[in-house]
Amino acid sequence: MKSSTVNISFSEVLLRKIDQVAQDESRSRSELIREAARGYIERKRRWKQIFDFGKMSAARKGIAESDIETKIAAYRREKKRWVLRIVLDTNVLISAILLGASPDRSWRKPSVGRFDCVYQNQFWKN
Numbered sequence: 001m002k003s004s005t006v007n008i009s010f011s012e013v014l015l016r017k018i019d020q021v022a023q024d025e026s027r028s029r030s031e032l033i034r035e036a037a038r039g040y041i042e043r044k045r046r047w048k049q050i051f052d053f054g055k056m057s058a059a060r061k062g063i064a065e066s067d068i069e070t071k072i073a074a075y076r077r078e079k080k081r082w083v084l085r086i087v088l089d090t091n092v093l094i095s096a097i098l099l100g101a102s103p104d105r106s107w108r109k110p111s112v113g114r115f116d117c118v119y120q121n122q123f124w125k126n
Contacts, residue, residue, distance in 0.1 A: 008033075018032060018033065
């Protein structure tokens with residue numbers, strides 16, 4: 001592959017950082033800058049693919065750009081509700097086990113120790 005020599009201006013501070021990284025990695029300044037350029041170009045290509053995919057998906061689903069923020073907010077609200085539902089269900093299950101719920105979901109008064117339980121507006125004290 002044919003190569004070309006290019007003159008680039010860097011601030012003194014940036015050039016010192018480039019030289020330090022190149023020295024730490026036992027490579028030349030040119031190698032480091034070439035790798036940085038390749039990485040930048042690859043990231044730009046990937047982001048372009050992501051945005052192109054997003055535009056295609058939105059067009060297929062009939063979503064306008066102005067709808068995107070609303071759709072994201074609705075998704076996040078539903079996700080939050082779903083997570084909250086899991087936490088609440090888990091807490092109810094743990095409370096039920098600790099407070100003496102039977103498998104048929106009927107409640108009985110705990111027989112050991114002192115428990116206060118509020119469930120469906122019922123209050124028991126042992």
